[in-house]
Amino acid sequence: MKKHFIVLVSVMLLWNTTVLKANVTLPAIISSGMVLQQQSNVTLWGTAKANAKVTVQTSWNQKVYNVNTTKEGTWRLAVATPKAGGPYKITFNDGSKLVVDDVFIGEVWLCSGQSNMEMPVKGYANQPILNSNEILMDADEPGIRLFRVEKKMSKTPQTQLDAKWESADAASVKEFSAVGYQFARILQKRLKVPVGIIQSAFGGTDIEAWMTTSSLQGFNDFKIPADTAKIAKNNPGVLFNAMINPIIGYSIKGTLWYQGENNRMNPLTYDKKMAAMVKQWRQLWNSGEWPFYYVQIAPNVYKDHADQIPLLYEAQSRAMKLIPNSGMVVSVDVGSMTTIHPPDKTIISKRLAYWALNNTYGKQGIVFRGPVYKSLEITGDKAVLSFDEIPNGLTAYDQKLISFEIAGIDKVFYPAEALIKGKTVVVSSESVKSPVAVRYAFKDRAEGNLYNVEGLPAEPFRTDSW
Template sequence: MNRTAACLALLLAAALPAAQADVRLPHVFGSHMVLQRGMKIPVWGWAAPGEMVSVKIGTGPAVSALTTAGGEWRVMLPPMPAGGPQIRHLGIPKVTSAVPERDVNAEWRVCAPAVAGSFTAVGYFFGRELHKTLKVPVGLINSSWGGTRIEPWTPPAGFAAADSLADIRARVALADPRTDAHKARLRDYLGTNAAWTAQAKAALASGAVLDPLPPYPPELVPLRGHQDPCSLYNAMIHPLVPFALRGAIWYQGESNHGEGKLYTDKTRALVEGWRGVWHQGALPFYYVQIAPFQYGEEDPFVLPVFWEAQAAAEAIPGTGMAVIHDVGNIRDIHPRNKQDVGRRLALLALVKTYGAKDVVCSGPVFKSLAPDGAKLRLTFDHADGGLVTRDGKAPSHFEIVGEGTDFVPAE
């Protein structure tokens, strides 16, 4: 493996000859990978039950673990300083699964002009800003699928974050063949099937009329569609657990934008679900407030309510929201200016995760409104230098409403 990123050497000791099997690593470990600096590094994989597996990085000490009866092993390597610097990218293929997968077929790639175009655009500009500022290697894991909803990316346990998601939680439990709920319902169906089979045999012998076979319960059908709850988490996120991460960035919402305030609860389910499986405490989570776009003949008030739902998710500890209203295109659901989007996410990370000083990571945020004579006075946070418009003209798109009146332009 390339030592400039990290050298991971696997050694076997006290292997059992009769049961010896190749030591295997998940694909998240490979040539050109970037391992997290300054924190313990989980390394895991598979081998024959009872085999002792030793892992070391470079000239560091080896750490050993005994492979379980299920053929799994895991070690925790000590924290290490940064090497590099480089930018590396791991692209996760678009696949789905009805149950959590252990591995995914992907490989790390070195950032270079010939391949950078295949990287996640927002992620690349995010990583480039961190790389330029911190002067350390940056590893980007791109697990994404355009146009998908938030539910497919959420772990099953995440849906317990809010009572409003109880129906999704129940649906996931019934469709998962490992759960008691699924087994109980399947047992009921098999009992019904057995009774029908007995009736069918009797009808065959007597020539009696027989009702059709009861259909398979639709709630037991596995959730493997790319818009089904948990299907993308199972196939594209779970194989990465517990790879040491510094944080996550999230740019999604168009497919959920008609749900209003419910999206706040779904965001909490995603964040708390990921944090629950990674066991890294309040794993930083920075996300993008979706850009303005005219969704056909949709009521123009639908999108602002969704923006409020996204903003409300900032109440979740360890999160931050990048606003991109000024770089969007109302006629393009995917604004082409990815550079500013990635940079604004990076500014959040620099301030909130890396403790950067003298860095502004937010635009003006509404704080309060109060009457001031015949006027209404607005106060904003993150506006220390005052508010100005890009063209020097009076601000537009501000409207006011009073009791018994409709919205009118504010002047």
């Protein structure tokens, strides 16, 4: 009897092991509570028994898809999504069913970068988020889903994550990116569809860590550690491998990016690195040139490399010309002199949303860009600046214009008086009788207050190339 019992147990264990091996396994991002991009062919993938057939049924149309696994047991397929709605469910079956439910169809965005993107609604130690409690009071919204990628590093590309989709409420939102969440909330309110927002951000990181090593070919202004060196978060590729690679292929509408402070040491190539990073990400996603909206860093009393900050401003601005379907948010008016993490993340989220609502979703009438320097004309002892993106003119909201400087042929800049005259700004100084060049907010700690009438700020600029 004992022998028969042992045989029976052995058979049951073998059967259970076979079933477990046969079960469909999905990546963390494809799970209950997720949001899928509407009106798209979204990619689903996972593992199952080797050389087996997996059927996938979507409840929004009851369509059944069939896919064969590889000899390694992997599979991948595309399913068509309808207009926004839900909740729905998706049933996976390789002989054993797996049901993913509470699935919404809507808009999906990825937000990435360093600490200003990572900064949660609850704030950092002694560093608040403006109006955080009011934001949290408004957080209960089942139509917003949050997916926060854990902070990790890897020398090799990873496929697994320890993360899950969460419904938006005060408890989940307080831990989530203040910029990313508020952007999602604005879209959800204005578009009236479910919104999924994916956070993959890590404070104090270089852009090189978010890039593939292949996309860094041709650049030589960063450190490459020895293979035997202990891994660090700013090693090239390590954040891409651990925090981006596992979600590549999950259909998104676009990406938000807030990073740059850590690259103030090597600003001259930053625009080209941004372009290389975005190009590589888009190629790997294989979903066209999705929009890439990003934030220009804010003024601050930087403790080192302060003289490089204006050069980083310029590089971030140049990136718009290098990256198709991109746009930059200016934050020169909402920085902080006491922290590198400005508390007003609401205005940043709104300015990102302006780009998305007009440029991506076609909401005409919403202005998304501030005054852009166009030309300089010297008239006697005055410099007259002209701008694009000012259909209704300029304003400083009854305040005196600040952070303008003017120089003559000696290249010495002096604080200047600046006055709005029609659609121009007239700049002068008693110290400069024959002006040659003008700079605006072109220092690390220089705030700006020049806006178009629609309320968007001009970015820092200079008319010289000195």
